[in-house]
Amino acid sequence: MVDRPEVALDELYREVVLDHYRHPRGRAPLSRVDARAHGLNPVCGDEVHLHLSLDGDRITGVEVQGRGCAICTASGSMMAELIPGRSEAEAGVFAEAFRSVMHGKPAPPDVDLGDLEALEGVKKFPVRVKCALLPWVTLADALRAWRDGATEATTTTEIEEAKP
Numbered sequence: 001m002v003d004r005p006e007v008a009l010d011e012l013y014r015e016v017v018l019d020h021y022r023h024p025r026g027r028a029p030l031s032r033v034d035a036r037a038h039g040l041n042p043v044c045g046d047e048v049h050l051h052l053s054l055d056g057d058r059i060t061g062v063e064v065q066g067r068g069c070a071i072c073t074a075s076g077s078m079m080a081e082l083i084p085g086r087s088e089a090e091a092g093v094f095a096e097a098f099r100s101v102m103h104g105k106p107a108p109p110d111v112d113l114g115d116l117e118a119l120e121g122v123k124k125f126p127v128r129v130k131c132a133l134l135p136w137v138t139l140a141d142a143l144r145a146w147r148d149g150a151t152e153a154t155t156t157t158e159i160e161e162a163k164p
């Protein structure tokens with residue numbers, strides 16, 4: 001367990017992660033919520049309340065609330081920057097690509113993860129991988145509920161064990 005995971009990240013990336021942690025994006029309440037989900041990572045105590053607004057299958061607004069460690073908060077903030085304006089399918093591609101990176105595999109060459117690349121060093125800490133993936137697992141949950149015609153994912157996500 002690393003108590004201050006940010007110090008384990010490359011110096012270059014640390015500032016990017018800390019900036020997202022200190023000034024998280026996507027905190028403004030949405031005027032309309034079309035899908036929502038609640039994610040919980042009991043190992044760390046991270047909690048994500050995710051609201052989305054959609055126009056057709058396009059994500060027009062992202063609101064990320066909750067309490068989390070630096071890595072979880074930064075990952076959620078980066079997600080709030082990346083996915084507005086994307087289709088539901090494109091958001092899924094980002095989620096899959098980031099999951100690959102966190103599991104030590106390369107992202108597809110045509111996927112630009114933006115600031116998320118700053119979290120790549122987290123893959124060396126399997127416990128922290130859960131923190132980084134939680135906002136994305138919660139996103140998948142919200143979109144799944146939305147596809148099913150529900151406005152709310154009522155299940156709490158207990159994130160799966162990361163494969164070493």
Ligand code: ZN
Pocket residue numbers: 041044045046068069070071072130131
């Ligand atoms: Zn965490």
